[in-house]
Amino acid sequence: MDGFFGQRGKQRSVHNSYFTLPVLFAMLSNHCNMMYNHPMSWLVLVLMVTSVVLIRQFFLLKHKKKINWYFPLSGVVIMLGVFFWIAPKSPQAQAQDLAPPSTAEIQVVINSRCIGCHATHPTLMDAPAPKGVILETEEEIDKHANMIFIQAVQLKVMPLANLTHITDEERALIAKWYEGRKP
Numbered sequence: 320m321d322g323f324f325g326q327r328g329k330q331r332s333v334h335n336s337y338f339t340l341p342v343l344f345a346m347l348s349n350h351c352n353m354m355y356n357h358p359m360s361w362l363v364l365v366l367m368v369t370s371v372v373l374i375r376q377f378f379l380l381k382h383k384k385k386i387n388w389y390f391p392l393s394g395v396v397i398m399l400g401v402f403f404w405i406a407p408k409s410p411q412a413q414a415q416d417l418a419p420p421s422t423a424e425i426q427v428v429i430n431s432r433c434i435g436c437h438a439t440h441p442t443l444m445d446a447p448a449p450k451g452v453i454l455e456t457e458e459e460i461d462k463h464a465n466m467i468f469i470q471a472v473q474l475k476v477m478p479l480a481n482l483t484h485i486t487d488e489e490r491a492l493i494a495k496w497y498e499g500r501k502p
Contacts, residue, residue, distance in 0.1 A: 337375055341368040352476040357405050370397040407473050419499020420492055422457045428492060429454050432483040433471075443482065461500075468497040 344367055348354040357363050373394035380387055435443035437454040452466065453459050460467065470477040471485065472494045478485055 333379070336379065337372055340371040340375055344368065344371055352474055354405070356475055363401060363405060366397055366401045370394040370401070373397070407475065417495075420496045422460055422496070425493060425496045426457055426460055428485075428489045429460055429467075432478055432485040432489065433467075435483060436478070464497055464500060467493060472497065 345364065348364065348367075354360065354363055354367070371394065373390045377387065377390035377394075380390070429437075433454050435441060437448045437452050439448075439453055439455065441448055452463050454463065454467075467477075472490050475481075475490070
């Protein structure tokens with residue numbers, strides 16, 4: 320029995336050291352929409368956890384005076400590959416030859432997909448509009464055009480968790496509207 324509990328405690332400590340960074344990453348990934356909005360978010364999580372474990376393995380071995388650069392380099396390569404893979408891309412508008420839609424046409428999309436939260440009296444939540452952004456009129460939509468483009472088209476974080484089921488075609492329409500606006 321001598322040393323049994325000490326060995327078991329050391330073993331669990333090593334296991335915990337492997338799990339600390341992946342668990343922290345999983346908790347913080349909720350704040351990085353690219354991680355959870357990706358169609359293969361489970362694979363993104365697995366690859367990111369693998370890269371963190373490889374980096375952690377390097378430090379555990381380094382404490383034993385064994386330096387193997389394969390582990391951190393592999394982890395960084397995997398991480399950079401994932402970042403490149405999931406980086407937001409601007410959608411290409413389907414109808415390149417047509418004139419950009421007007422703000423009035425975009426307001427139809429906004430009214431069906433965004434107004435539930437971004438209204439004076441939101442219907443989808445019991446709180447004021449996020450960031451105080453109201454999108455009930457054409458003037459308000461034009462005023463927040465840059466934020467609409469970034470949040471709905473580039474990052475695809477709005478509508479939150481795609482609660483209102485905005486389509487890629489509607490996002491492309493918003494992109495075409497934004498890019499065709501007069502400065």
